[in-house]
Amino acid sequence: MIRTVFHAATLSLCAAALFPSTAAAETTLPPTVTMVVGSAAGGGFDKYGRLTAKYLKQYLPGQPSIVVQNMPGAGGIKSLTWLYNTAEKDGKHFALISAASAFAPLIVDRPIPYDPPKFTYLISLNKLNNMLLVWHTTPFHRADQIFKQEMILGNSSGPSAIIPAMMNRLVGTKFKVIGGYKGTNNMALAIENGEVQGSINYEWDSITGSRTDWLNNKKIRIIMQMTMEPVNDPLLKGIPFIGSYVTDPESRDILEILLAKQKLGRPFMGPPGMAPDAVATYRTALTKTVKDPTFLRAAEASRISINPVSGEELTVFMKRIYSIPESTIRKMREEIKLAEKGIVKRKDKGKGKGKGKKKSDVPG
Structure with missing residues (x-):
């Protein structure tokens, strides 16, 4: 075998360098917090979310109960819309979302009800390549x-x-x-x-x-x-x-x-304007989680890759992506429409003709 999904000890050392301790004040969260996963139960994102919830609790002050709630829909747009408009800002709510949905306002040529740079970026568990x-x-x-x-x-x-x-x-x-x-x-x-x-x-x-x-x-x-x-x-x-x-x-x-979705990977996010002490609490706890040898061994056993990116780095990245000129965005959308015409749709070799599912705006 060329290598395992990752080497726990090496990753632990790398995470220590990538995520220096923060001096920001932390806080005790509500007794029960909700982690929304922007996909259906049983999928890859769900596995990341539930495994993280299991090990994250011990690093949160007061060790609150973490309820994992799946919120699939429109390729992740539904969960991000909820996080943007409805989620509590005191730390009660945070989410693991599909990275593609964070770039829907750039890709999709229609209004999307959230502004991604305004979200609170806590950590990404896995940068993709x-x-x-x-x-x-x-x-x-x-x-x-x-x-x-x-x-x-x-x-x-x-x-x-x-x-x-x-x-x-x-x-x-x-x-x-x-x-x-x-x-x-x-x-x-x-x-x-x-x-x-x-x-x-x-x-x-x-x-x-x-x-x-x-x-x-x-x-x-x-x-x-x-x-x-x-x-x-x-x-x-x-x-x-x-x-x-x-x-x-x-x-x-x-x-x-x-x-861009490769850099964002599998991100944990909070709502816009999340309380600074709650942000510090989650960032610190999530950083400790991705350095936890027991968590890393469990992730390896589940064939879950861990290649983290800090919330601070994600924040800078998202602001930069969303500062790209509008003229370039329009050009990209025009080019995408032309490029789509060259994609050959694979013929379904399955039996029968079932009813088609509604196509999401930004498939995962």
Whole structure:
């Protein structure tokens, strides 16, 4: 096995450096607090939320009861709308949300009832780093080939399918995007049986965790890091990153918006104007949680990756993303509409014709 999902001891030391102790005053929270998870029960976000709730309690002053409440809807927009307009600001309510929904006001060409930079960012449990991978039997070995030869990529619907389609327009890649795969397991089967040649839907920690057999047995090749900056991992040394191919400032801003949900990852957030002492309390407790060896071992056993980003860093990042000029946002939306026309919808090979589900604005 190339490596585990993460090394608990190493991560604990890194977290200590990333999250210095804060001098801000802390407070005792209400006896019961509610953690809203912006997705359905049983999914990946739900696993992160419930595991964190189990270990977070001991680090909160007074050890309040933590009630986990699922609030799925509209790809996370429902839970963020609640957090923005309804949640108590005294620390009684906080949320784990789908990162894509935090960028809906930029992507979706209609009013969204919240202003993401105004949220209170507490921590992200896991910064994501997606990779462009291909199956070993394909003719692709180097990044330069994707600018010369068509590559057939499988993708889920929504933002992840838009990214490779937008790469064709931004940097001149030759991706043929097949959208509509339901989950990475179905996509893995499509890659393995040759239905598609590769995908950008796999995050590096998932590849080195749940898909280690692909790496160990050299079943895949990593062609490019789908990131703005290179990932600091020896296994990725020499693998180019997409950010290095975009030099035009406007195109670079567009790419950064499209990839922004990777930085936000799996964030815990509070409502706008959350009481400063409650903010300090949650940030301190969550930082202690992600350094807790017992929590890290439990996360590893559950195949949950932990690659944290501080609330302070997320706050700066969100303000920067939302300061991108409106003219660039309009250009991006126009380009997305054009890029969507090039995405081929995968034909459902299932039996029968069931009733279709309502499409969310920002699928996870």
